[in-house]
Amino acid sequence: MLRSCTFLTAKSRTWVPAGPLGRLMVQGSSMRSSHSLTAGRITHYQSGMVTSGLPSVVQRQQPVQPSPVGTHKYSTQVNTSVGQTNVIYQGKATTPDGEYQTPLYDFHVSHGGRMVPYAGYSMPVQYEGLGILASHQHTRQAASLFDVSHMLQVRFTGKDRVRFLESLVVADLQNLPAGQMTLSVLTNDQGGIIDDTVITNQPRWFESEEADGALYMVLNAGCAVKDLAHLQKHLQVAQQQQGWEVELELLTDYALLALQGPQAVRVVQSLVNEAEADAIGQLKFMHSRMVTLKDGAEVHLARCGYTGEDGFEISVPATRAVPLAQRLLEDEAVELAGLGARDSLRLEAGLCLYGHELGEDITPVEAGLTWTIGKRRRQSATEAGFPGASTILEQIKTGPPRRRVGITFKGAPARENSVLYDENENEIGKVTSGIPSPTTPGHNIAMGYVLNGHHKKGTSLLVGVRRKKYPAQVVKLPFVPANYFKG
Numbered sequence: 001m002l003r004s005c006t007f008l009t010a011k012s013r014t015w016v017p018a019g020p021l022g023r024l025m026v027q028g029s030s031m032r033s034s035h036s037l038t039a040g041r042i043t044h045y046q047s048g049m050v051t052s053g054l055p056s057v058v059q060r061q062q063p064v065q066p067s068p069v070g071t072h073k074y075s076t077q078v079n080t081s082v083g084q085t086n087v088i089y090q091g092k093a094t095t096p097d098g099e100y101q102t103p104l105y106d107f108h109v110s111h112g113g114r115m116v117p118y119a120g121y122s123m124p125v126q127y128e129g130l131g132i133l134a135s136h137q138h139t140r141q142a143a144s145l146f147d148v149s150h151m152l153q154v155r156f157t158g159k160d161r162v163r164f165l166e167s168l169v170v171a172d173l174q175n176l177p178a179g180q181m182t183l184s185v186l187t188n189d190q191g192g193i194i195d196d197t198v199i200t201n202q203p204r205w206f207e208s209e210e211a212d213g214a215l216y217m218v219l220n221a222g223c224a225v226k227d228l229a230h231l232q233k234h235l236q237v238a239q240q241q242q243g244w245e246v247e248l249e250l251l252t253d254y255a256l257l258a259l260q261g262p263q264a265v266r267v268v269q270s271l272v273n274e275a276e277a278d279a280i281g282q283l284k285f286m287h288s289r290m291v292t293l294k295d296g297a298e299v300h301l302a303r304c305g306y307t308g309e310d311g312f313e314i315s316v317p318a319t320r321a322v323p324l325a326q327r328l329l330e331d332e333a334v335e336l337a338g339l340g341a342r343d344s345l346r347l348e349a350g351l352c353l354y355g356h357e358l359g360e361d362i363t364p365v366e367a368g369l370t371w372t373i374g375k376r377r378r379q380s381a382t383e384a385g386f387p388g389a390s391t392i393l394e395q396i397k398t399g400p401p402r403r404r405v406g407i408t409f410k411g412a413p414a415r416e417n418s419v420l421y422d423e424n425e426n427e428i429g430k431v432t433s434g435i436p437s438p439t440t441p442g443h444n445i446a447m448g449y450v451l452n453g454h455h456k457k458g459t460s461l462l463v464g465v466r467r468k469k470y471p472a473q474v475v476k477l478p479f480v481p482a483n484y485f486k487g
Contacts, residue, residue: 259334
């Protein structure tokens with residue numbers, strides 16, 4: 001687990017020891033930057049077969065040659081007994097240190113990416129010639145390109161896909177319109193969060209594909225192995241005991257790129273014909289569509305992101321990822337950005353990071369994510385139907401024991417696990433993420449959890465940093481206004 005490294009400042013262009021901002025950016029492996037695997041196969045899950053305690057995997061797809069536009073031709077199903085880790089990383093290239101590579105690894109290195117271990121992958125934390133703060137500000141002002149191909153992309157098909165996923169997540173998927181997306185969480189029996197995820201009701205993946213639609217799901221790289229084990233366990237029950245028709249596919253031959261910032265829409269529009277460009281311009285936040293680029297590549301384009309800015313996440317065949325990144329980077333408004341800026345942007349936007357603001361001992365109500373629970377699913381524990389529903393519904397009714405808050409203060413910046421106190425110096429919570437404010441020099445921003453009753457806007461607190469206590473105040477999240485396009 002990396003705790004510190006060195007960063008290049010854009011102003012001086014010299015390598016210096018990482019400051020407070022730099023140290024935060026790369027700690028842990030739970031940052032919600034995502035995962036996609038190299039080209040070559042879609043691994044298709046079916047339950048009902050267990051070998052040596054591990055789920056059996058059916059490889060549904062063995063393309064002889066991926067087509068130029070990323071479509072797939074399915075071969076005869078072949079049974080292969082492998083563990084969850086092997087399924088996720090099978091066939092992936094690794095660095096000499098054993099970290100996995102995304103399809104863009106060589107691209108990052110050739111562009112001066114400072115590579116660090118992250119969630120099992122070698123990922124760029126920043127790029128030579130552009131410091132984290134400069135990259136952060138560039139994203140807010142123009143557009144930055146992030147590689148989030150380490151995130152896990154999966155698809156659920158079959159007529160019972162909605163009720164299967166509703167048995168595991170809190171979202172109302174029955175009423176999710178085609179082409180729309182929703183943030184949701186997988187919950188455990190205690191109401192804690194196994195992982196957060198974005199789910200899209202995708203009517204069709206390729207124009208040539210014969211299907212009645214699918215639910216497309218993006219999950220955290222750091223949670224990929226446990227997520228798949230969890231999904232497979234419940235899939236086995238659904239298929240064998242309940243007779244549900246639902247199948248799970250790993251999209252192992254797809255990369256995932258995120259273009260974020262106010263110039264993102266113009267840049268993406270330049271990749272398509274005029275009619276498609278008009279449709280993209282009208283695409284609203286948390287909506288998606290299949291798009292054919294000028295070079296013939298079919299991609300899944302979602303208007304969303306993890307920065308608080310307008311932008312897109314583009315699921316693209318891995319064989320097309322580098323050419324797409326190169327075309328995006330040709331635009332003068334676009335710069336490459338890494339994990340460092342991604343983390344500072346998401347924190348400033350008040351967005352949760354799994355392993356910090358989210359975890360298996362934190363409920364969605366405590367995390368301030370009650371809005372992700374569909375209204376239909378709040379009627380009763382029976383109607384809810386997801387794990388931990390009784391605990392979560394009770395917290396909605398009576399209030400949770402603690403709540404996520406945003407705080408600002410001056411002085412030394414807070415770190416994860418910095419203690420929060422009330423004005424009488426009674427311990428009331430802890431910081432989960434904190435950095436010097438990229439937008440307001442001389443101020444610090446942080447998120448954390450405090451006991452219920454101390455969470456209201458304007459509440460005065462104390463934050464403990466290096467044996468000192470600094471006055472702090474609870475503020476409304478996000479720390480900067482969101483710039484999502486809502487039409």
